[in-house]
Amino acid sequence: MLPWTRSLSIVTSSSITNAGRRSQPSFQIFRDVPPLRRLRHQLLLANRTVGFVPTMGALHEGHLSLIRQAAAENTDVVVSIYVNPTQFGVNEDLSSYPRTWESDLEKLENLNNELENRPGKERTETEFKSAGRIAAVLAPTTKVMYPALPPTSELNGDGSFLTITPLARKLEGASRPVFFRGVATVCMKLFNIVTPDRVYFGQKDIQQCAVIKRMVKDFLIDTEVRIGPTVRESDGLAMSSRNVYLGTRRRAVGLVLLKALKAAEAAFMCGEYERTTMLGAAKLVTEQILTEQKALAPSQRALFEVDYISLANPGSLDEIDSVNPATGAILSGAIKMFPLEDPRPAEDCGLGSGATAVRLIDNIILKQSSV
Amino acid sequence: MLPWTRSLSIVTSSSITNAGRRSQPSFQIFRDVPPLRRLRHQLLLANRTVGFVPTMGALHEGHLSLIRQAAAENTDVVVSIYVNPTQFGVNEDLSSYPRTWESDLEKLENLNNELENRPGKERTETEFKSAGRIAAVLAPTTKVMYPALPPTSELNGDGSFLTITPLARKLEGASRPVFFRGVATVCMKLFNIVTPDRVYFGQKDIQQCAVIKRMVKDFLIDTEVRIGPTVRESDGLAMSSRNVYLGTRRRAVGLVLLKALKAAEAAFMCGEYERTTMLGAAKLVTEQILTEQKALAPSQRALFEVDYISLANPGSLDEIDSVNPATGAILSGAIKMFPLEDPRPAEDCGLGSGATAVRLIDNIILKQSSV
Numbered sequence: 001m002l003p004w005t006r007s008l009s010i011v012t013s014s015s016i017t018n019a020g021r022r023s024q025p026s027f028q029i030f031r032d033v034p035p036l037r038r039l040r041h042q043l044l045l046a047n048r049t050v051g052f053v054p055t056m057g058a059l060h061e062g063h064l065s066l067i068r069q070a071a072a073e074n075t076d077v078v079v080s081i082y083v084n085p086t087q088f089g090v091n092e093d094l095s096s097y098p099r100t101w102e103s104d105l106e107k108l109e110n111l112n113n114e115l116e117n118r119p120g121k122e123r124t125e126t127e128f129k130s131a132g133r134i135a136a137v138l139a140p141t142t143k144v145m146y147p148a149l150p151p152t153s154e155l156n157g158d159g160s161f162l163t164i165t166p167l168a169r170k171l172e173g174a175s176r177p178v179f180f181r182g183v184a185t186v187c188m189k190l191f192n193i194v195t196p197d198r199v200y201f202g203q204k205d206i207q208q209c210a211v212i213k214r215m216v217k218d219f220l221i222d223t224e225v226r227i228g229p230t231v232r233e234s235d236g237l238a239m240s241s242r243n244v245y246l247g248t249r250r251r252a253v254g255l256v257l258l259k260a261l262k263a264a265e266a267a268f269m270c271g272e273y274e275r276t277t278m279l280g281a282a283k284l285v286t287e288q289i290l291t292e293q294k295a296l297a298p299s300q301r302a303l304f305e306v307d308y309i310s311l312a313n314p315g316s317l318d319e320i321d322s323v324n325p326a327t328g329a330i331l332s333g334a335i336k337m338f339p340l341e342d343p344r345p346a347e348d349c350g351l352g353s354g355a356t357a358v359r360l361i362d363n364i365i366l367k368q369s370s371v
Numbered sequence: 372m373l374p375w376t377r378s379l380s381i382v383t384s385s386s387i388t389n390a391g392r393r394s395q396p397s398f399q400i401f402r403d404v405p406p407l408r409r410l411r412h413q414l415l416l417a418n419r420t421v422g423f424v425p426t427m428g429a430l431h432e433g434h435l436s437l438i439r440q441a442a443a444e445n446t447d448v449v450v451s452i453y454v455n456p457t458q459f460g461v462n463e464d465l466s467s468y469p470r471t472w473e474s475d476l477e478k479l480e481n482l483n484n485e486l487e488n489r490p491g492k493e494r495t496e497t498e499f500k501s502a503g504r505i506a507a508v509l510a511p512t513t514k515v516m517y518p519a520l521p522p523t524s525e526l527n528g529d530g531s532f533l534t535i536t537p538l539a540r541k542l543e544g545a546s547r548p549v550f551f552r553g554v555a556t557v558c559m560k561l562f563n564i565v566t567p568d569r570v571y572f573g574q575k576d577i578q579q580c581a582v583i584k585r586m587v588k589d590f591l592i593d594t595e596v597r598i599g600p601t602v603r604e605s606d607g608l609a610m611s612s613r614n615v616y617l618g619t620r621r622r623a624v625g626l627v628l629l630k631a632l633k634a635a636e637a638a639f640m641c642g643e644y645e646r647t648t649m650l651g652a653a654k655l656v657t658e659q660i661l662t663e664q665k666a667l668a669p670s671q672r673a674l675f676e677v678d679y680i681s682l683a684n685p686g687s688l689d690e691i692d693s694v695n696p697a698t699g700a701i702l703s704g705a706i707k708m709f710p711l712e713d714p715r716p717a718e719d720c721g722l723g724s725g726a727t728a729v730r731l732i733d734n735i736i737l738k739q740s741s742v
Contacts (some may be wrong), residue, residue, distance in 0.1 A: 033591055045416070150591050158536045160589035165529045188559075192591045206561035218519050220404055220563045 008292065012272070025105065026112045027134045030145055035192050036078075039136060040195055048075040051132070051226075052196030054187060057081040058098040058241035059107050066200040067108075067134065069228050071115050076135035078194050079108060085142065085151040095155070095338050097240055101139075108134055116326050138193065140213040145189055153178060163220070164211050170317045171206050171310055171332060172361065179190025180211050187212055191221055199223050204230040204238045206332055206363040210317055232360070240363045245358045247350030250337045253293060253302035257335045257362045260285040260309060265364050273300050273323040280331070283307045298342035307334040307359070314365070323366060332363035395482040396476065398505045401415030403515055404564050409448075411566055419446040422503070425558060428452040428706075429469040429612035430478050433602040437571040438479075438505065440599050442486050447506035449565050450479060456513065456522040458528070458553025466523070469612055479505055498625075507563065511733060516560055524549060528717065532556050535582050535589070539687045542681055543578050543701060551582045558583055559590070567594050567671045573611045577602040577703055577734040580690055601733070609733045616729045620719030621708045624664060624673035628733045630708045631656040631680060635702050636735050644694040646682050653704070669712035677680065678705040678730070685736070694737060703734035 005314030030036040032047060055063050062081075070077045081104055088094035109277045115133045131192055142151060149159045152334050155177050167173075168180035191199065199216075201209050231239045236258050246254060260282035267281045286306050293301040312330050323329045340354030347354075379634040414421055422441030426434050427538060440447045452475055459465035460642075467634075486504045513522060519528045526548050538544075539551035562570065570587075572580050584596045602610045607629050608622060616690050631653035638652040664672040677698050683701045694700045711725030 037593060049538055093567050145591075146589070148585055160533070160535045160586060162531070164531045177564075189589075189591050192593065193591075215531060218517070220406060220516075220560050222563065222566075 012204075019203075022282050025109055026116075027108065028136045029105075030136060030138050031140060031183070033140070035137060036193060043076055043135075049132075049136075049197040050074055050194065051077045051200060051225075052080070052190070052200045053077065053200045054082075054193045056083045057104050058100050059104045060231075060239045060241060060243075062109065062202050062204060062228075062239040064111055065231045066202055066228045067111060068115070069197065069226065070200045071132045071134070073132075073198060073226070075132040077132055078196065079134055080134045080138040080140075080190055080194070082138070082140055082145065082186070082190075083197065083229060084145070084182055084186040085153065086146075086161075086185060088153055088287065088300055089178050089180050090153045090174055092153075092176070093242075093356070098244060098351070105137070108137060109176045138190070140193075145186065155181075162188050162215065162219075164214050167207070167211050167214055167317055170207070171308060171312070172334065175334065175359075180208070183208055183217050184211055188215065188219070191223060196223050198226050200226050202228050202230060203365065204240070204362065206330055207317060210315070217291055223234075238360075240301055240360070242358055242360075244351045245356050246337065246342065247354050248348045249300075250302040250350070250354065250358065251338065253289065254335070254337055254358075254360050256286055256289045257333050257360055258305065259363045260270060260306075261291070261331050261333055261362060262307070264311070265366065268323060268331075268366055273325070275319075275321050278331070279309055279311055282331075286335075287368065299344050302340065303338045305336045305338070306338055309333040326356060326368060328368045329366045330363055331366060332361070334361045336360075385728075392680075392719055396480055397487075398479065399505060399507045400476075401509050401510060404511070407507060407564060414506075414670070420503075420568045421445055421506075421565065421652070422448045422569045423451070423561070423565045423572060423594075424448060424571045425451045425453075427454045427468065429471050429611065429615075430475045431602075431610045431612060431614075433573050433575060433599075433610040435478065435482055436602045437573055437599045437725050438482060438487075440597065441569065441571045442503045444503075444504070444508070444569060444597070446503040447568065448503055449507045449509060449543075450505060451509040451511070451565070452500055453509070453511055453516065453557070453558040453561075455516070455553055456524065457503060457517075457532075457556055458550050459524055459545055460549050461524045463605045464727070465546070467723065469583055469615060469722070475638055476508070479508060509561070516557065526552075527529045533559050533586065533590075535585050538578070538582050538688055541578070542679060543705065545704065548732075550580070552555050554579055555582055555586050559586065559592075562592055562594060569595045569597050571597050571599055573599050573601060574736065575611070575733065577701055577736070578688060581686070594698075602642055609731075611731070613729055615722045617708065617729050618711065618725050619655050619719045620671075621673040621711065621725065621729065623723070624660065624675060625706070625708055626732050627675065627730075628704050628731055630660070631677075632702050632704055632733060632735045635680070635682070636737065639694060639702075639737055645698070646690075646692050647692075650680055650682055653702075657706075673711065676707045676709070678707055680704040697739060699739045701734055701735045702737060705730060705732045709730075 002315060038052065051074035053063065053070050054068045067077055083097055083099065085094055112134050152159050161181050162184040163181050164184050201212055203209065209227050216223060216225050231241060235255060237243065237255055250264050263281040263285045264278040267278045272278055293303055310332050311320055312318060314328055314330050320329060337358045337360060339357055340349055343349050345353050422445035424434065424437045424441050438448055438450060454468055454470065456465055483505050532552050533555040534552050535555050544551050572583055574580065580598050586593060587596050604610060606626060608626055610616065634652040634656045635649040639648045643649060664674055677685050681703050682691055683689060685699055685701050690701060708729045708731060710728055711720055714720050714725050
């Protein structure tokens with residue numbers, strides 16, 4: 001822990017129980033805006049830099065990886081934990097979205113220990129600037145985030161919203177019409193609270209990255225958007241807070257999405273730049289695996305539906321007919337894993353006993369350098 | 372001019388001709404964002420305060436009054452001059468909106484002279500903080516303000532927008548559906564560029580004040596919204612950049628709006644809190660004056676149409692049936708002055724020869740203290 005931080009007179013909210021075994025966490029926890037603004041102002045005057053990692057909690061290695069990156073590039077990291085209601089549609093999983101406050105705090109505490117003890121700790125004052133730690137966790141109430149009107153999940157509902165079209169209507173937005181409106185709105189609010197030097201988002205949510213980059217550009221927000229690589233489970237599944245609902249059976253079949261994207265990428269690597277060829281290769285994979293699954297008994301199989309497989313321009317997310325090697329492209333997709341049909345006795349069906357449909361997304365960036 | 376400001380190494384854009392007779396204006400002019408951000412950062416570190424007055428140019432005494440207020444409450448004032456295309460509807464007067472860059476700069480230069488020479492100039496360092504001056508004029512290009520997509524005037528057009536509903540649909544918004552979307556969007560951008568301690572808006576645009584207050588609250592913007600009183604011509608007409616299009620004849624008749632609002636206010640002052648009574652008094656005025664005008668020859672009269680006369684809650688702008696003395700109310704209205712029918716020889720018909728319809732708005736706040 002840094003003596004400098006200890007000397008700050010910010011009061012940690014007592015309404016939140018801390019999970020760590022330490023009586024005092026190594027970061028401050030804020031439920032409201034003014035005390036965090038005071039901390040931010042002090043950091044600014046002390047010429048320190050703030051990296052901001054917005055999350056909805058249910059922290060996994062993907063989040064921690066972003067926080068590590070933020071800590072490497074800033075002196076202080078702010079992590080927000082807020083399940084934002086306006087990005088969930090009326091029929092989506094807001095109520096069942098995992099909320100794991102205690103274990104989230106423990107993970108952050110452990111990460112701060114790791115950052116504290118990393119090699120090269122005997123750094124000079126100059127080096128220190130790029131070897132930061134988590135200084136604050138922002139966990140606001142919904143009344144703080146939506147002070148005037150209650151948050152709506154209706155597309156035509158009233159409120160103060162930020163819309164980024166046509167980006168927000170494409171891909172994920174086609175299935176989730178309020179999603180990016182909610183994401184952009186809550187991020188603008190959070191950015192206004194934290195005023196970070198840099199903000200961190202994971203490549204796994206590639207369209208979110210594009211929307212946030214556009215928002216920062218169009219609204220002239222004084223921050224830098226940094227994208228961290230997708231962190232994967234050992235089997236390759238992209239980490240997601242929703243993976244806990246899959247269970248072993250659906251999880252294995254859920255890899256179909258990455259396999260399909262990789263087939264398209266492989267075609268590209270072999271010099272096939274045409275959409276029909278690349279997405280044709282992906283479709284072969286999804287169709288074959290779905291056929292295999294359908295042939296199995298209900299107690300053995302996991303059925304799914306492909307929502308989309310896309311080959312798009314990296315900036316506009318417009319679908320493209322062929323990849324321009326000068327600009328690269330984004331291969332992305334979404335599938336819906338249906339509820340398990342016939343759970344076996346003692347089967348690991350995941351949180352919710354396999355009864356919940358789970359949407360999975362993934363993507364591969366085809367960079368110029370791949371060409 | 373303050374020596375402190377002189378020492379700043381910000382380069383004034385050479386692409387703008389300065390109107391003042393001085394070779395060097397007393398404020399800096401910015402066409403782009405990064406140099407203004409550097410100035411802002413220096414002001415922050417020097418513990419100075421910034422008041423921001425956004426304008427669309429065509430400056431009149433109403434704007435200057437706001438700048439004086441900003442200078443009284445901050446050490447430094449930033450004035451923006453930008454005719455924002457997204458707040459004009461497709462059939463509105465974007466192309467004919469007055470653009471008076473040279474005389475605007477001259478007015479600002481004269482105002483800085485006035486601020487420089489005001490009584491009590493021999494102020495102490497402490498007093499100085501509340502006796503500021505114009506430090507910068509921001510006159511961005513549309514490519515700076517709308518960097519990704521060209522600005523749209525279509526309600527369904529694509530872009531990055533901020534919407535504040537239901538506030539933005541009421542009153543002015545009913546006639547001008549894109550107006551407050553455009554205003555909120557451009558103000559968010561400008562606030563992000565300037566990061567002012569306080570922002571200044573005129574009461575004349577009362578709904579704009581309500582929308583901006585709501586935006587600052589809902590998006591947790593770290594600034595204070597200050598409302599300056601409506602500045603009026605000697606005859607009582609609320610100052611507006613559009614008044615130059617009226618000419619003498621329409622201008623005289625245009626006072627009908629204020630007369631109607633005052634009739635409603637007078638009823639209120641006499642203890643009549645009911646909507647029907649108050650707005651009935653206003654309607655008597657508009658109907659009588661319209662009848663009088665209709666009886667005149669086309670070369671003598673000025674016809675108009677009442678768009679609305681409203682009695683509303685000050686925060687939500689919801690129409691109310693009676694005034695609650697504890698919350699007060701807003702009396703507001705809009706009329707459309709039709710083009711002059713039969714201009715007389717040598718008649719002062721205003722800019723555009725009386726051929727343009729002119730929309731006028733005005734309002735009176737019924738405060739709790741009025742009760």
